[in-house]
Amino acid sequence: MATTEIYRYLAVNDQQVTLDPEGYLVVLGDWTPEVARCLAEEEGITLTDEHWEVIQVLRDFYQRFEQAPAMRPLVKAVARALGEEKGRSIHLMRLFPGSPAKLAARIAGLPKPTHCL
Structure with missing residues (x-):
């Protein structure tokens, strides 16, 4: 029996962006x-400069390694790029509550990190 995935759409300006059942972009180029x-607003997050710094680190990581980092590699990448103070789990949890690696990757337009439930 085939499984049917339910996609939803995010209206951004005059564009319909397709999201998978977990809320990740179907087409990364969107x-x-x-x-x-818009993705952050759905989570109740207003993006600040600190959020954008982490998003940029994530997007750079993906460009280099062709995968979104799980939590441990994310902490290391942020520490390397932005300094030890920002490269701490507690800082990332404050910015992206719950599961920072998953939530930040989703907002950054990247696939779900491997090894994240």
Whole structure:
């Protein structure tokens, strides 16, 4: 029996952005800063400069390694790029509550990190 995935759409300006059942972009090329703002708003997050720094680190990581980092590699990448103070789990939890690696990757327009439930 085939499984049917339910996709939903995010209206951003005059564009319909397709999201998978977990809320990740189906087409990574659909990502824009405005899409990020809309995805963040769905989570009750207003993006600040600190959020954008982490989003940029994530997008750079993905470009380099072709995968979104799980929590441990994310902490290390942020510490390397932004300094030890920002590269701490507690800082990332404050910015992206719950599961920072998953939530930040989703807002950054990246696939769900491997090894994240």
